[in-house]
Amino acid sequence: MAEVITPRAVDYPQWYLDVVKQAGLADNSEVRGCMVIRPNGYAIWEKMQRALDRLFKETGHVNAYFPLFIPLSYLAREEEMAEGFAKECAVVTHYRLKAEQGRLMVDPQAELEEPLIVRPTSETIIWNTYKKWVQSYRDLPLLINQWANVVRWEMRTRLFLRTAEFLWQEGHTAHATQQEAEEEAHRMVRVYQQFAEEYMAMPVLVGPKTEGQKFPGAVYTLCIEAMMQDGKALQAGTSHFLGQNFAKAFDVTFTNERNQQEYAWATSWGVSTRLIGGLIMTHSDDNGLVVPPRLAPLHVVICPLGRNDDERRPCREAAERLARALRERPRDPFFGYEPLNVHIDTLFDKQIGFRAAEYEVRGVPVRVEIGPKDIAQGTCVLARRDQPGKEGKQFGVPLENAAERIDALLRDIQRSLFERARRYRDNRTVTARNLDEFRDLFPVRKDDNEELPWDALKFVYAHWDGTRETEEWVQKEFKATIRCLPFDGPQEPGTCIFTGKPSARPVVFARAY
């Protein structure tokens, strides 16, 4: 099998598609804009779900489920949201088909009185429900999350990064006070940061979006922003403080301790299968997928070798003993209290190069080889996915403590993936002191772009006057947007490099996915 992944330096978008395909993560479906998530990809999503769900539960949230279909009129209730999503809603207008001359067609007799939209997000239907659930301050807070699919009819789609239908979670909370709601919005964006950094090994910037980039209907939006290997930014998660906008639109009031009617305060927050795209573009290399161990569907693959049955049998038996030892290791929080996933590959008829490459493409963090020479010495060979080739191999590892060594190796891989990604981002984060410097960092002429290396883009700190006009001008001129105003970045005031007006603090510009 000579299926080869396009190197990143040759064609980065093609590299991404190659990895998604060959690692068995997803396929384009026959349905425009929608994807089939394949088992290897879905397994990563399940690992993400499990970890996130635990973090949500630990912060007091519970799961529920609300309808896929939302009456059109609900969306219209919140003006900003209606405006924001109107152009990308799928609409259900009929409830029946009929067969005519052997052809199925929509039955014109079966038109719905009111069209239903397929949820692009669930604030409206949820707040319409909260109206019934909230009467007293004693009913608050409501801390509810839902795992669901949503549909946004995008013009151009890319596997995982932007599809017409995607899977996500959406938290929707209602609070008695503004302060409590704002704390919730901040708490959850920090949960996302923790998840991104500790599980995905993906460093993120955390902070508010600008007025122009916030979620329609929000008072403000907090986000986590990650840098992909090509230097582009990926919005990986958002947490919104919604103020009383939805409470007012859906008339959700409660009686406070002083017997006064008040509107409830709201937040919503979500991450989606887009994270899988982020995971790929943070760690993977020209050999294929790289998955941090905490999210890997398969932690360890053991490949026994041997030319004939006599050589293979002892290798296989050693592989089975090692697999058992790995699966029986004490469970701990690092792996979500779950046993290690270990696979023994017995495709003896394939060459080891083929077998190794296959698991490399699929991103299995650790590969073990046990051959006749190892059996003679009671050893095995460990190969770590994050360092492909000979550098990442440890030869002559004694079989008796191999399980411990592998366990430690998995933790080391997780750690070093994060450190490597953070170094990568920090090395590509710069400050533009004036417009000329900025212009050099975001070249727009075609021929300039073609000469640029694939990983030339950067995160650029620059002073901005805080106006929407300037932001839009920059976006038009340089195709770069303000990704966020990082909490943990520099905060000194200065002078806007675009207009010369005063700037409250530097903000981060980048090209974005």
Added chain:
RNA sequence: CGGGGUGUAGCUCAGCCUGGCUAGAGCGCGUGGUUUGGGACCACGAAGUCGCAGGUUCAAAUCCUGUCACCCCGACCA
């Protein structure tokens, strides 16, 4: 929605311009054999309504009309 492109075997594609025997190749797949510590090789074999619907013709993958789907590039976006 505008511009461009492509639909032929599971995948990638040739054949189409200039219509004509039984529609081809590589990869993959199956069987047998030789191999096996980084993507092996030999032999044999299975596999195709030529996207779909009309039309022209003695004859259509090939020409004409219509239609559908997908991909790429633009405007919009998590």
